[in-house]
Amino acid sequence: MLSINPETVCFIILRARDFQAKEAVEIPEPPLSTGDHWALQVLADHNEDLDLAEVRSVVADLEPDQEAQLVALMWLGRGDYTLEEWDAAVGEARDSLTDHTAEYLLAHPLVADFLEEGLDLHGYRCEE
Numbered sequence: 001m002l003s004i005n006p007e008t009v010c011f012i013i014l015r016a017r018d019f020q021a022k023e024a025v026e027i028p029e030p031p032l033s034t035g036d037h038w039a040l041q042v043l044a045d046h047n048e049d050l051d052l053a054e055v056r057s058v059v060a061d062l063e064p065d066q067e068a069q070l071v072a073l074m075w076l077g078r079g080d081y082t083l084e085e086w087d088a089a090v091g092e093a094r095d096s097l098t099d100h101t102a103e104y105l106l107a108h109p110l111v112a113d114f115l116e117e118g119l120d121l122h123g124y125r126c127e128e
Helices: 006-020 037-046 050-060 064-078 083-096 101-106 111-121
Strands: none
Touching (some): 006 050, 006 064, 006 111, 050 101, 064 083, 064 101, 101 111
């Protein structure tokens, strides 16, 4: 069960699509290490971007459990976990949280699709 509002996730999906649609945004493949420094480097040139600022603001307002669920939704939609493994995904995300969740998410080129798929697996859809 989600404690994060699906409308909040849909807003992040919309902002992520807007951010990543810009020509200047280039996101390389993430390295094999699990650190999030690569995400910060990728987004360092975009600190003035309004879409990035909005995602940062929304994520900063989330409770830790909601932030963990947001990351777990991306992992679920990406296929790293199944819906039956949801609690494990949220636990792993909770253990991995940093102060850079927004950057971590936006550094994944397909984050909007992954979040949308994760919501869909939970039975939610974003309004068009």
